[in-house]
Amino acid sequence: MKKLLLTGVAASLCAGAALAEYPEKAITIVVPFAAGGPTDKVARDLAEVMRKSLGNQTILIDNVGGAGGTLGATKVAKAAPDGYTLLLHHIGMATAPALYRNMQYKTLEDFEYLGLVVDVPMTLIGKPSLPANNYAELAKWIDANRGKINLANAGLGSASHLCGLLYQSTVKVDMVTVPYKGTAPAMTDLLGGQVDLMCDQTTNTTSQIEAGKVKAFAVTSSKRLSGAALSKLPTLDEAGLKGFQVGIWHGVYAPKNTPKAVTDKINAAMKNALKDPDFMKRQEALGSVIISDARLNGAEHKKFVESEINRWGPVIKAAGQYAD
Structure with missing residues (x-):
């Protein structure tokens, strides 16, 4: 029994050491859309500054487009839960359940939610x-x-x-x-x-x-945006479509069961990145709003996605646009 206890303690210490050293190799962020698109731009800007808080480890972008983002999301859902494969996805994370009848993952069950980053x-x-x-x-x-x-x-x-x-x-x-x-x-x-x-x-x-x-x-924002080109544009609410507001939020996810010590490191790196002056400047120029509320944290991020699933489901179903 004593030998078994010692073995268990040794295993725990080794696991802790491994987590403490994360990341030991390149991290991949899967973007479920083509290179050069809006979500890809957010991911590349974020990766560039996140790496500073992760020992300057390389962060690669893997564009896995197709099926409205579900192919890339599926790849991450099925990846090893070790923190080396992440997903950066937009509002499609919440709308896919209504759009696609045969998804290979469950939005609220197959991921660790790491926080929202920007609202576009x-x-x-x-x-x-x-x-x-x-x-x-x-x-x-x-x-x-x-x-x-x-x-x-x-x-x-x-x-x-x-x-x-x-x-x-x-x-x-x-x-x-x-x-x-x-x-x-x-x-x-x-x-x-x-x-x-x-x-x-x-x-x-x-x-x-x-x-x-x-x-x-x-x-489509609730108030006018900054920036020379965008500040001149009215909101649709101002223009007469009262209550019309659409923000394309972007969040970061890891496969389910990724260790908390790892997700905590990623979340901390993500929060640091959002405060980076260069990142802030680039996002402001593009009209993006950096998230600064409780949705920066995984639990609130997940609650928000669930509310968005409930918001968009009826709109999509009323339009009758589905895919198998």
């Missing part, structure tokens, strides 16, 4: 040749062109898809939704005039707005 507002933008120059003119144009308006999105379950669903529901106008395989091709066709409108994250639209390549009509 959306912008309602249009093709350069659109005759409207402000939201009031756009509203009249939409009413006059019912049934003929093309609304682009980056694919089922994307942020632009979700914003488009809520917008159509709010203004009570059905549009022809045009899904693309990612944000970049959707933006290309909007710039070329092949589609009329898109509602996408500020991280993807700010540079196009600043360059005058698209027409910008409003933001």
